[in-house]
Amino acid sequence: MADKKVIAVLFGGQSSEHDISCISARTVAGAIDTSVWNVLLVGITREGRWLLAPSLASMEDGTWRESEVSAVLSPDANDHGLYVTENGRTRTVWVDTVFPVLHGLYGEDGTVQGILELARIPYVGCGVLASSVSMDKAYTKLVVQDALEAIGVRQARYLAFRREETEPEAAADAVEKAFAYPVFIKPCNAGSSKGVTRAEDRASLLAGLEEAFRHDRKLLVEETIVGHEVECAVLGGHSGVSASGVGEILAAEDAAFYDFDAKYYNAASQTVTDPVLPGGATEKIREAALAVFRAVDGFGLARVDFFCEKDGSVVFNEINTMPGFTAISMYPQLWAARGVKLTDLVARLIALAEER
Numbered sequence: 001m002a003d004k005k006v007i008a009v010l011f012g013g014q015s016s017e018h019d020i021s022c023i024s025a026r027t028v029a030g031a032i033d034t035s036v037w038n039v040l041l042v043g044i045t046r047e048g049r050w051l052l053a054p055s056l057a058s059m060e061d062g063t064w065r066e067s068e069v070s071a072v073l074s075p076d077a078n079d080h081g082l083y084v085t086e087n088g089r090t091r092t093v094w095v096d097t098v099f100p101v102l103h104g105l106y107g108e109d110g111t112v113q114g115i116l117e118l119a120r121i122p123y124v125g126c127g128v129l130a131s132s133v134s135m136d137k138a139y140t141k142l143v144v145q146d147a148l149e150a151i152g153v154r155q156a157r158y159l160a161f162r163r164e165e166t167e168p169e170a171a172a173d174a175v176e177k178a179f180a181y182p183v184f185i186k187p188c189n190a191g192s193s194k195g196v197t198r199a200e201d202r203a204s205l206l207a208g209l210e211e212a213f214r215h216d217r218k219l220l221v222e223e224t225i226v227g228h229e230v231e232c233a234v235l236g237g238h239s240g241v242s243a244s245g246v247g248e249i250l251a252a253e254d255a256a257f258y259d260f261d262a263k264y265y266n267a268a269s270q271t272v273t274d275p276v277l278p279g280g281a282t283e284k285i286r287e288a289a290l291a292v293f294r295a296v297d298g299f300g301l302a303r304v305d306f307f308c309e310k311d312g313s314v315v316f317n318e319i320n321t322m323p324g325f326t327a328i329s330m331y332p333q334l335w336a337a338r339g340v341k342l343t344d345l346v347a348r349l350i351a352l353a354e355e356r
C-alpha cells in the first residue's frame, strides 16, 4: 500500500549488548501496527556494517547477517532516509520515523541519535544529550545529583578513574582509604553488567580494575549498597511524563549479583512487579525516576534503576535510555502491569517520536 508510512527499526549494533538488541528489536518490530507502517529492519553487525534484514524470521535465525543489501542512514536532511545498495546500485529510500532499538555504545549513547538529528528524521527515545549523559555512569551521577538531593534520594559513594591517569596500586590505595570491602567496579560506559565485578579484597580489586578498563577507559569504584534492586519505567514527552509502578529483580541464589548471565540466561532470576518494599518506598522511587529523567532531559522512554535499603531509603543506581524489550524485560512488563499492552506501548513511543 502506497499510503503507509515507513518506519526503520535499527538493531544489533557494535556494543557488547548486540545480542540483546536483536531480541529486543524482534519484540518491538513484531508489535508495530503493519496496517499503518511499512517496517524496514536495519541490522548493524558487530563490525559495524549496516544491512537490510529481509524478514523478522531472518532476525530470529541470524541469517540477516548474510544479507547482500546494505542500508545506511543518510545524514542529508533532503534524503530523509536510507541509502540502500543492492547489486552495486544505490537508491534513496524515504523513512518517516526511526526506532533505534540499540543498547549500549554506538546506539544508546547519542551517536546514532546525532545522525538522526542531522537527517531531521523523527526517532523514538532520548535525544543526543540525554542519551550520552545516561550512557556514562560518571556523568549521570554529576547531572542528577541536585535533583535527587532535593527529594532525599542518594547515590552510592564512588571514586572515578581514567585509564591513562591510573596506576593500579595507587588506585587500590585510594579505594581502600575511602571504602570498606566489598566494592563494585564498573566501566562508565557499558551495560548489562559487562565488565562489572565485586571485589572482596585487594587482589580482586586489582583484577576488577583491569577487567573494567578492558571495557572502557573510565571506571567507577562504588561502595556496596545492600538492598532490593528495583526499577521504574518512564514514558512520555513534552506534554507529560508518567512513571510506571516499580519492579524488583530477584537474582538467582547462586548469582553473586545481577550479572550478565543472571540477567539474560539464568531462568531462576525473576522479576516481580509491584513488590512490597520497606518503608513504602514505591512512591519515592516513582518520584525519583521522574526527577532523574527530567535531570538528564529525557524524552520518550527510560528505565531508571535503584536500590531500596532495609530502612526504606532509596539509592539511585543508573538510567537506561533504551531499556531491554525482550519477553522477560522489565520495561514492557512494568507497563503491562499498568494495563498498557505491548502494541499500545510501541504505538505510543512512535507517536511521541512524531510529536517531537
Ligand SMILES: Nc1ncnc2c1ncn2[C@@H]1O[C@H](COP(=O)(O)OP(=O)(O)O)[C@@H](O)[C@H]1O
Residues within 6 Å of the ligand: 156, 184, 186, 190, 191, 192, 193, 194, 196, 222, 223, 224, 225, 226, 229, 257, 258, 259, 305, 317, 318
Ligand atoms: N554500588 C553497588 N552496590 C551493590 N550492587 C551493585 C552496585 N553497583 C552495581 N551493582 C550490581 O551490579 C549490577 C550491574 O551494575 P549496573 O550499575 O546496573 O551496570 P549495568 O549498566 O551493567 O547494568 C547491578 O544490577 C547490581 O546488581
Ligand SMILES: [Mg+2]
Residues within 6 Å of the ligand: 192, 193, 305, 318
Ligand atoms: Mg544495570
